[in-house]
Amino acid sequence: MPVIDLVELYYASADLPAPFEPAWVPGSRRMKTGFYLIRIATDDGVEGWSGFSASGKERAGIGDGIADAFLGTDPTDIDLVHERIKILANGGLRHWWIEPAFWDVKGKLAGLPVYxxxxxxxxxxxxxxxxxxxxxxxxxxxxxxxxxxxxxxxxxxxxxxxxxxxxxxxxxxxxxxxxxxxxxxxxxxxxxxxxxxxxxxxxxxxxxxxxxxxxxxxxxxxxxxxxxxxxxxxxxxxxxxxxxxxxxxxxxxxxxxxxxxxxxxxxxxxxxxxxxxxxxxxxxxxxxxxxxxxxxxxxxxxxxxxxxxxxxxxxxxxxxxxxxxxxxxxxxxxxxxxxxxxxxxxxxxxxxxxxxxMPQEPGLGIEIDRKALDKQGVCFFRATRKERHWMPETLDGSAMRREISREGAQ
Ligand SMILES: [Mg+2]
Structure with a gap:
């Protein structure tokens, strides 16, 4: 049985080509869009992605909880994923946005698009x-x-x-x-x-x-x-x-x-x-x-x-x-x-x-542009079953310790 052996969390932002004034937030004018991304991977290297809208660095501290909840677990056990997300929610954090990453892995293991x-x-x-x-x-x-x-x-x-x-x-x-x-x-x-x-x-x-x-x-x-x-x-x-x-x-x-x-x-x-x-x-x-x-x-x-x-x-x-x-x-x-x-x-x-x-590749069909993510994002948490890092180095060794812009709001 494959188990989760990697949790990575990213924050990224991108410029909007023109200001956007969302109807549901009267008085706001956005110049950027922000993303949180989660990447999980099994011990045999099957990865799953999901992502959420970001207002700023409001989720900077969530890595430890997610790592404790999911490292070493079976990525295809979606009922367990739900139980663990509810456990995290008791601490005030309801992270449903990470659940699709497990479906991404599950679809890839099954060789089918999730739908x-x-x-x-x-x-x-x-x-x-x-x-x-x-x-x-x-x-x-x-x-x-x-x-x-x-x-x-x-x-x-x-x-x-x-x-x-x-x-x-x-x-x-x-x-x-x-x-x-x-x-x-x-x-x-x-x-x-x-x-x-x-x-x-x-x-x-x-x-x-x-x-x-x-x-x-x-x-x-x-x-x-x-x-x-x-x-x-x-x-x-x-x-x-x-x-x-x-x-x-x-x-x-x-x-x-x-x-x-x-x-x-x-x-x-x-x-x-x-x-x-x-x-x-x-x-x-x-x-x-x-x-x-x-x-x-x-x-x-x-x-x-x-x-x-x-x-x-x-x-x-x-x-x-x-x-x-x-x-x-x-x-x-x-x-x-x-x-x-x-x-x-x-x-x-x-x-x-x-x-x-609908995308026909196995999983959710989320293909991340790693160059864009490197340029516009930062990996702020990385954990395996053996080690755990805040603001880690990138896989190729280049530093990613830059400060995230305060105006990275979506
Ligand atoms: Mg609506």
Whole structure:
């Protein structure tokens, strides 16, 4: 039985070609994207990768815990991986983002892409263009036209205004402008409130109902996260009331148990958990199976960097929902381009007319550009069963002890 004999952790950042102002963090303007990466390897050299979005050096101290939890363990025992991640979580750290690295190893050992290992048969998945910024009406029309010209037939826009009339005018205008050509969904980003850089509006059930009425009249595909993520009763009341499907679920870090409860309560019509936050590949796929049994929709969230997109794509391809619901393709030029989103990968995950062809190599198909990682990143922790290093030398001996830029925020 192969066992885990190496854990490496990296921080990397990449410049964005233009500023990016995420709708969900009012007042923030990002010039860089940041990544945490984990590389694990078995004693016979099979490696697994995963990665997460980084705000800064907030995960600098996690190496010892991960090394203690996983060195010497069987990489294919995903149940054990989940148990150990929960043990780490009791210390306040819920690192679901590392779980896909074990699936990467497991797929490679089986000689199969992970979605096929999980029983998936959808080699191509339907995408929607997921925009990340609040924009004015004219700029929004131009953006939708550009995505439509590239072959997308669904786009998700964002609203985040204090004035609900502004939000409603935005969705009405874009749905009207793209009528008969492209379906529009909207993300209200109300499930969590980010006030680090500026104040943010918070909706109550009344505002969410009025917005859902307007969305239904405009013929929107779905309304995403119109209420705070813990207001289960209000969410269920809204989903029962609304004539347009209500979607959400990306940040429920308790994973399947909480999302199953929410599905039983019918808090959403379409569940959108993300492997990186809400239970790894295993639990997010369980959510999809439960949604199927309950007649609910499912499409994992994937906003973030290109690793999150690829990892969640395997779940979509394995879920059986890939032709019923489009899957999120984070794409918001001129700031959030494919090259910036996938900066540490050997090649961007390109769409083809709004569809994505699943990688066919064994594992997750994450190919790290080691030159880019050396240039833009730092390995801040390295451990085997015999030794352990903070800020280690690189494998070729060159020093990697440089300070990570404070502005490396994503
Ligand atoms: Mg969302």
């Amino acid at each position: 096929k290992l999980l029983g998936g048969t959808d080699d191509r998945i339907w995408l929607y263009a997921s925009s990340g910024e609040v924009r004015g009406i004219e700029a929004r029309r131009e953006e939708a036209e550009a995505r439509f010209a590239e072959g997308f037939n669904v786009m998700k826009m964002r609203v985040h205004d204090w004035d609900e009339a502004v939000d409603i005018a935005q969705i009405q205008d874009l749905a009207d402008h793209m009528k008969g050509r492209m379906r529009i969904a909207v993300d209200c980003n109300q499930a969590f409130r980010m006030t680090l850089h500026g104040n943010a509006p918070i909706w109550d059930l009344g505002r969410a109902k009025r917005f859902a009425d307007a969305a239904a009249e405009a013929g929107l595909f779905w309304v995403e996260e119109p209420l705070y993520m813990e207001w289960y009763d209000d969410m269920a009341a809204l989903a029962a009331y609304s004539r347009v499907p209500i979607a959400g679920g990306e940040l429920h870090t308790s994973g399947y148990p909480e999302l199953r409860y929410m599905a039983q309560k019918r808090c959403y019509d379409i569940f959108q958990p993300d492997a990186m936050w809400s239970g790894g590949i295993k639990q997010v796929l369980q959510v999809g199976e439960f949604c199927r049994s309950q007649g609910l929709g499912f499409s994992p969230h994937s906003w973030g960097n290109g690793l999150g997109f690829l990892i969640n794509a395997h779940i979509m391809a394995a879920s059986g929902f890939a032709k019923e619901y489009p899957f999120e393709y984070p794409y918001c030029p001129p700031g959030w381009t494919l090259e910036a989103r996938d900066a540490i990968l050997a090649r961007p995950s390109m769409h083809e007319n709004g569809w994505f062809s």
